Amino acid sequence: MVIDVYAQYFAGECVYNEVERRGASVKLTSDSEGGQIRYTVSVSFFPHRDPDDFAVSYDAYAEKEIYHNKGRRSKKREAAMMETFRAEADAVAAELGGTIDWEQPLIEARWG
Numbered sequence: 001m002v003i004d005v006y007a008q009y010f011a012g013e014c015v016y017n018e019v020e021r022r023g024a025s026v027k028l029t030s031d032s033e034g035g036q037i038r039y040t041v042s043v044s045f046f047p048h049r050d051p052d053d054f055a056v057s058y059d060a061y062a063e064k065e066i067y068h069n070k071g072r073r074s075k076k077r078e079a080a081m082m083e084t085f086r087a088e089a090d091a092v093a094a095e096l097g098g099t100i101d102w103e104q105p106l107i108e109a110r111w112g
Contacts (some may be wrong), residue, residue: 002031005039005078006085009054009106014045016060023048024100025056026089028081029063030073039067039081041088045098048106059112062092 005028012024025044030037042063046056066081066088086102095102 001033002029003073003112004029004110005073005112007112008108008109011097011101011104011106012093013101014060014093014096016045016096016098019046019047020094021047021057021058021060023056023106024093024098026085027100028078028104030078030083032072035070035072037067037069037071037073037099039055040065040094041080041085041092043089043096043098043100045091045096046095056107058103060098062095062098064088064092094111 007027010024014021019097023046026043042058042064044058045060089100
C-alpha cells in the first residue's frame with residue numbers, strides 16, 4: 001500500500017531538459033508490503049508558468065529511500081522523518097540541479 005504521508009508544492013528553481021521549472025512538488029511516501037515498510041523523499045520540478053499551472057512533469061523527478069525495514073507505519077517514526085525532511089528534499093533537489101524555496105508554498109500541505 002503506497003501512501004503520501006506528506007505532499008506540498010513550493011516555488012523552486014531548476015532547468016531540466018532545457019526547460020525552466022519554477023515549481024517543486026515534494027513528498028514523503030510510505031510503501032508497505034509483506035511486513036516491510038519503506039519511506040522515500042521525492043522531488044519533482046515542474047514549469048509553473050502561471051499561478052494556475054500545476055501540470056507536474058515527471059522528467060525532472062528524483063527520489064531517495066530514507067528508511068526500509070520490517071514493520072508497519074509509525075506516526076512517531078514519521079514525525080521524526082519530518083524533522084529532517086527539508087534537508088533530505090534539498091539533497092534530492094540538488095541532484096536535479098535545482099532548489100526549493102521553502103518560504104513560498106504554492107498550496108497547503110496534504111497529510112495522508
